[in-house]
Amino acid sequence: MRSGIVTWVGIILTLDDAVPSAADRFRRIGRIAGITAITASVAAAGVTAWAVRECHQFQLRRLELPLLPPGTLRGKREFRLLHISDLHMVPGQRAKQEWVASLDQLQPDLVVNTGDNLSDLKAVPATLRALGPLMRRPGLFVFGSNDYYAPTVVNPLSYVVGKKRKASRVELPWRGMRAAFIEHGWQDATHRRLEFKVGSVRIAATGVDDPHHDLDDYGQVSGAPNAEADLRLALAHSPEPRVLAQFAADGYQLALCGHTHGGQICLPGGKTLVTNCGIDRVRAWGLHEFDGMMLHVSNGLGTSKFAPVRLFCRPSATLISLVEKPDLARE
Template sequence: MKTSRVILSLAGSTAAVGALALAAGNRELRQFRLKTYELPILEPGTLRGSKDFTILHVSDLHMIPGQETKVAWVSALDALNPDLVINTGDNLSDPAGVPWVLDALGPLLDRPGAFVFGTNDYWAPRPVNPVKYLLDQKREPSYIDLPWKGMRAAFIERGWQDATHRRLEFKAGGLKLALAGVDDPHHDLDDYSQVAGAPNPDADLSIALLHAPYRKVLSAFEADGYDLALAGHTHGGQICLPGERAIVTNADIDAARASGLHRFGRMWMEVSNGLGTSKYAPVRIFCRPSAALLRMSERKH
């Protein structure tokens, strides 16, 4: 009887700790933050007297109707006056999420911008098996269509450019930009051959876009000579150890580079923590949702 009471007591304590962790993890979903990075990689004279060129990177909104706090926080990012906005996909987590995405991005859609999508833009989320997630096993999509075509049309109508399997060249903030992107490598939707080749050498800055940071695509962009790659998808690990140390990445990038600014060979790479989660996994632990502001400045002589 005494042993049974001890077992029951331990079980109850474990359940209580688990419940507290889940509550804290759910609360963290609304603790948004902005990560800021300084990147002095532009050629001297590129900025023509300006202090810097700023890129706002947003990813993984996973929008669900009713997320007013997220909408307000993302919309307020416009006050940063970014020269360029990049969205690396997974905007949706519900079929009715598109109007909420457009409200969140609102004023940012009036700025120069480009995007690629992730599979959670195309197909509805499905219940998550936490064991598979923690074992870093890829999950089959639901193949239930989301209204991504209307969202894409709205982005383009407002002036953003779709970089999916396209090479783009345009000016923003006084800089000549060369961008290229692929569809989501996580489910093998990418086809690098459509964008292969070095970026225009006349560009002041070359940027590679992909939703999920897979090494085969990153290696191709790096070999072609891109300056910077921007990706999302990992959620920074979502369930992390203290200090935002990822346990899994949900991609084949190493856990140490599951979020933040890092080198990938000669190329810089910034991986976003993302701003949401699947509606079937509404928890973050030691991994607050975030957007990133990259301040590009000139190299020293």
């Protein structure tokens, strides 16, 4: 009997040792929480490093569009249009300057710049170094708010929820940059209707000031472009649907915009979370149709200097090869 009692006492003591005390449970929870926090911190640091690195992984996108009337090119295969946007240049960004300058090797027939070139008060010289070789070629431009006003530190949550940010009151030296563009032969399409010829291609183009901050006045350029033009181009910094609808209604073939950065922080596959404007997420970057007009939205070559990260959204420029439509009369 005594032996049985001793056995039961041993079992009870063993069970008591197996059940952790409240203090042990708290210590265990603390260890798990600590490990989880460290793991999360390491993962966050890794993602941040990756997102910062992505800002320097410049890409050239290539598209082909059959927009030109048969016979326009007179034997040439294509008319090369280089679309660049959202440089957001900061002094010292040498890799970006060199990469943009190297785009001249593509020998574009026309360069289109849809704004937000600057991200610093002292960035104009760096911007002109980057664009210098391209400014020897025919070009068009419109500006965005970050050509006129310096960027500011903002709450990143305001971007995530799609809250419109106010432009700062710190004016950038955009007038000198604009003068340099014009001196080198680029044409300012802001609230102007332009007609000119590049090689054998007759172009009718127009543009508006940045519609994201309501700087546009479409009434100044409204109306159908010259029907005899081979290529009818429309430019705006931000792809706001209300402006795109007016371009399309007037008969422009191709609208070129920037501003969205393609979402900047995206899901795998470049799936956009936020556009920072009125355009839908599906058309936040790349080539799409809008009311019968083709729309190309550049995901840009830079970011605000206060948010130098990109995720699943590498910076890019786009070379659009414009070719002739099929000659149905010959088929």
